[in-house]
Amino acid sequence: MQLSNRVMGIAPSLTLKISAMEKELKAQGRDVVGFGAGEPDFDTPQFIKDAAKTALDKGLTKYTPAEGTKELKEAIAARLNAKYGLSYAPDCITVNNGAKHSLFNVCQAILNPGDECLLPSPYWLTYPELVKMADALPVYVETTEENDFKASVEDLEKALTKKTKALILNSPSNPCGCVYGRQEMQEIADFAVKHGLYVISDEIYDELVYGGREHVSIATLGEEIKERTILVNGMSKAYSMTGWRIGYTASVKELAKAMGSYQSHATSNPNSIAQYASAAALKGPQDFIGEMRHSFEKRRNLMYDMINGIEGLSCRMPDGAFYIMVNISDVIGKTYEGKTITGSLDFSEMLLSATLTAVVPGVAFGADRFVRLSYATSEDKIKKGIERIGEFIEMLG
Ligand code: PLP
Numbered sequence: 166m167q168l169s170n171r172v173m174g175i176a177p178s179l180t181l182k183i184s185a186m187e188k189e190l191k192a193q194g195r196d197v198v199g200f201g202a203g204e205p206d207f208d209t210p211q212f213i214k215d216a217a218k219t220a221l222d223k224g225l226t227k228y229t230p231a232e233g234t235k236e237l238k239e240a241i242a243a244r245l246n247a248k249y250g251l252s253y254a255p256d257c258i259t260v261n262n263g264a265k266h267s268l269f270n271v272c273q274a275i276l277n278p279g280d281e282c283l284l285p286s287p288y289w290l291t292y293p294e295l296v297k298m299a300d301a302l303p304v305y306v307e308t309t310e311e312n313d314f315k316a317s318v319e320d321l322e323k324a325l326t327k328k329t330k331a332l333i334l335n336s337p338s339n340p341c342g343c344v345y346g347r348q349e350m351q352e353i354a355d356f357a358v359k360h361g362l363y364v365i366s367d368e369i370y371d372e373l374v375y376g377g378r379e380h381v382s383i384a385t386l387g388e389e390i391k392e393r394t395i396l397v398n399g400m401s402k403a404y405s406m407t408g409w410r411i412g413y414t415a416s417v418k419e420l421a422k423a424m425g426s427y428q429s430h431a432t433s434n435p436n437s438i439a440q441y442a443s444a445a446a447l448k449g450p451q452d453f454i455g456e457m458r459h460s461f462e463k464r465r466n467l468m469y470d471m472i473n474g475i476e477g478l479s480c481r482m483p484d485g486a487f488y489i490m491v492n493i494s495d496v497i498g499k500t501y502e503g504k505t506i507t508g509s510l511d512f513s514e515m516l517l518s519a520t521l522t523a524v525v526p527g528v529a530f531g532a533d534r535f536v537r538l539s540y541a542t543s544e545d546k547i548k549k550g551i552e553r554i555g556e557f558i559e560m561l562g
Pocket of ligand 1: 203262263264265266289335338339367369399400401407410411412
């Protein structure tokens, strides 16, 4: 089989090995604690499910406009207005098959072969692949744990070349949980405007910000940056609707139109039932989001305290999303059953086989001295899993 260069250039998921091991152990009936979840562990609220059932009963089961139903685009525009004071006409919105697909469309629509796209690192592992799928080049901007993994304008300036076309910004972030403050965001907005860059702003975790902090949507920081921003969000995390596959973009009309045409040939419209349910979700009661946020915040605090209570491990308090990056630098070089831990993949594999606890190796996000733990799981599981991690650290030689 002669595969295309395009697919050959895409990195296989580094996390697959661990999740395959985890699944196998679970299938054997073993008591595995998994910290790999990338989705809320709450069910989709009942009123959203009911709206899907009503859509089915009403026979709303046909093609919709490729870029999304009028009702949903209006509901998205209304949400952005109510939450952030952002004004987008419905034809500035496109609805896609999950936010990942939204990001794919954006990269296809704005990046040309050879263009460079800045990615603060650690990064969500899909970003480099999306950039490469557009024949463009991911350019990593290293951040530090001391700066809560946030990229400063000085960091970004160093990576800038004549070919830089865009920056992917993710706040709150996966994997680090970092949240850019208003001033930091303003500096990045000024930098993007000054250098004529587009900002692909992935705001999928915007509802999951803790400790009274605010989520600043970069498009709110002036007309010039709004014109250059492609806001990406979706139903997956805030509404616990990962399986429904609805994401969206908000941008200038010209770009929305181009992405709508592109999508019309690639996938046609997103699932009609999921679109009707999403409109109901956005228009309905929003109080469950606050309840979910409250649970996540409690779990974050528990996980943070427990990890920092283990000698050899440490973590910063993340301000958003549902992940904690655990610094494993002090145990790299130590041994388990005679084998040396050389990095995050070794650590994760050994931890899983020794204690049946699954974490995601940071090397998947460009951070080999860290592992990522998701707290989208119960407090009981957090207690049990972190205790096991502590026992594993004590086993190391
Ligand atoms: N962006 C980030 C940072 C994510 O972590 C995820 C999912 O894990 C997505 C986008 C994709 O979300 P969706 O399920 O809507 O495709």
